[in-house]
Amino acid sequence: MNQEWAAPSKSQHAYLWLKERIAGEELTPGYRLVLASIADELDMSVVPVREAIRRLEAEGLVTFERNVGARVSMIDDTGYRHSMESLAILEGAATALAARHLTADDLRHARELNRRLVESLDDFDPRLFTSVNHAFHSVLFAACQNTRLLALVEAEWVRLGHLRDSTFSFVPGRAQESVREHEVLLDLIETGAPLPDIERAARGHRSATLAAYLSHEHPDGLPAAL
Amino acid sequence: MNQEWAAPSKSQHAYLWLKERIAGEELTPGYRLVLASIADELDMSVVPVREAIRRLEAEGLVTFERNVGARVSMIDDTGYRHSMESLAILEGAATALAARHLTADDLRHARELNRRLVESLDDFDPRLFTSVNHAFHSVLFAACQNTRLLALVEAEWVRLGHLRDSTFSFVPGRAQESVREHEVLLDLIETGAPLPDIERAARGHRSATLAAYLSHEHPDGLPAAL
DNA sequence: GTGGTACGGATCGTATATTATCCCTGGAAG
DNA sequence: CTTCCAGGGATAATATACGATCCGTACCAC
Structure with a gap:
């Protein structure tokens, strides 16, 4: 039975x-x-x-x-920074590896999600923004064929997800910049830009979010290299 | 008590x-x-x-x-490839992030290890080679300040370590090429080359090892992009 | 008052016991 | 000969029980 x-x-x-x-x-x-x-x-x-x-x-x-x-787990600024930096690297690579596998539908979906991000800029809710933001990036890297890399990316998102609700709660101004960078990234992918360019853009996008947080919290800190 | x-x-x-x-x-x-x-x-x-x-x-x-x-864990070719690709990405980034923190002593140590790799080319022992190879790369990325990234790199090494004894058992010819690339990498670091160059070299070094394995096992396979 | 020590509650660490599940084997039906 | 089902052995999954360790508190000596 x-x-x-x-x-x-x-x-x-x-x-x-x-x-x-x-x-x-x-x-x-x-x-x-x-x-x-x-x-x-x-x-x-x-x-x-x-x-x-x-x-x-x-x-x-x-x-x-x-x-x-x-x-x-407690999270200190150092841990947060390290995790974000790692995510920038992993996600950048995953996004590049996924770029050639994205369908027209995927791109439409991504643009739709980004449109929702733009709309949510009025009446800003950091929690919602972060959630949709995750969805947006998920679409972009989910097509990555390397399942191991994908698992690492997801694990890092989870790690960050519970550590800080949202960077955007701390640096509201970053959100506007972020959605613009999303468009740039989508254009690069759609026009079949070289993969290293896409990787650089995706990594830079996340690094910029981190930098925004750091400069907001520690205005005198040094920016991360690389 | x-x-x-x-x-x-x-x-x-x-x-x-x-x-x-x-x-x-x-x-x-x-x-x-x-x-x-x-x-x-x-x-x-x-x-x-x-x-x-x-x-x-x-x-x-x-x-x-x-x-x-x-x-x-069983390892199929796909898993091995995914893990190596991930390691290439992680290690490349870690090596670049570590480059500016390496002391003259570190570099001496690395060169010494590479010398041992060269020597071991006669009377080749894949097991020993892999071990010293790991030590060599460890010196290069250990100075990376991002402990999270470091942990991810180490975890991936462990994963691979037990999955395949050594790629070099399968593709002996790769060893010679490998030690030459080590020298190039060391030169880049020592001369203070731009970090993206160092990252590209480190990533490419590991990707090349993977490619050597793949083309040896599956001569008709497609090379990995990125 | 200060420091140390001894007690006790809270919680973890491990062993043992019980139950549930799977898988293999063998036999009977078709 | 093949297929299906039943039963039993092996092993995992969970519960319970007990001992070990830590930490806070209160009491005592100085």
């Missing part, structure tokens, strides 16, 4: 549940993750919860201290 | 033990990892072993199938 509706393992369930809460900011950085409480809440024993947390730890979303417990 | 000798958790111990075995090819790809056997061998219960395996899973070293068990 096979239950067709598939039984997701409890471990998996706990993993997804936690990840969701972390991404959704219900569990903010520094939040203490107590095994027993979570197990209780999810109506399971602590064993699956432990495994879920181990996986999250390996992904860098939570930090663990022996005999003390887990907490949602 | 604090025991100074530190008590590494069993979970940690199992994790390191397995990782070691996998890296050392004692556990080859496809090898079945049975919880009870491992627990027995390490003189512990299955719980810590499960956690260790979960961590390895998150790192991509083992694959897991629900209710079936874990096995050391």
Whole structure:
């Protein structure tokens, strides 16, 4: 009597549940993750919860201290900068590798998303903007054939997603600039520009967002090279 | 009465033990990892072993199938190619970011390692070559200030390390070319070449190794773009 | 008042036990 | 000869139980 509706393992369930809460900011950085409480809440024993947390730890979303417990990863400016820089590199490459595989439909979809970004500039909601922004970039790099690279990009987005809600909350002015750069990027792809140009544009786009944040928070800091 | 000798958790111990075995090819790809056997061998219960395996899973070293068990990740050509391509991108960027931070000592050390690579070309041992090769590149990118990027690079090396012993076993001719490219790369760094040039050289170096492998295994395959 | 120490609650770490699932093998039906 | 089904062994998944460790607090000595 096979239950067709598939039984997701409890471990998996706990993993997804936690990840969701972390991404959704219900569990903010520094939040203490107590095994027993979570197990209780999810109506399971602590064993699956432990495994879920181990996986999250390996992904860098939570930090663990022996005999003390887990907490949602704290993010300092350095970590944020490093992650953004890494994402710039990964996403830039993925976008370039995907460029030649984008269909006309994909590009239409991307332009539509960017149009929504433009519209949202009035009555600005950083949360919404970030979400649509992610969708926009996802369209552009999802066609990348290199699944490993894709996984790395997605992992970095998740990492950042829970660390800072949105750079755009901090530097509202960056949003306008951002959507313009999106158009440039789309044009490059559509006209079949050389891949290195596309990569440079995509990387530069994210680096610029990072730079905007850094110069806003630390006006006297040095800009990142490369 | 604090025991100074530190008590590494069993979970940690199992994790390191397995990782070691996998890296050392004692556990080859496809090898079945049975919880009870491992627990027995390490003189512990299955719980810590499960956690260790979960961590390895998150790192991509083992694959897991629900209710079936874990096995050391199989690597197909596609996976290998994707991983190498990703490494090319990551390592290229890390090397460029590290370039300005390398000391004269670092460069001396790197040249010394490359000298050893040259020497080893007679009486060629792919295993040794790969190992020293890793050391060489480690020196070049270790000075990268972006710890996140560094972690990604190292993770990818580990991934590849256990998947294929060495590309150089398959394409011996590549080794000579490789050490020459090392010299070029070192010269670029030493003369303070523009970072994009350094990045391109470092990325191209690894891409070339991948290409050599691919064209050797699949002479009719298409070369990777970018 | 300050420092240290001892106790206790909270929480983690691991072992053991129980249940669920898969896969293989063998036999019977067609 | 092939196909299907049943049963059993192997193994994973989870629950429960117990011991170990940490950390905060209160008490005592000085």
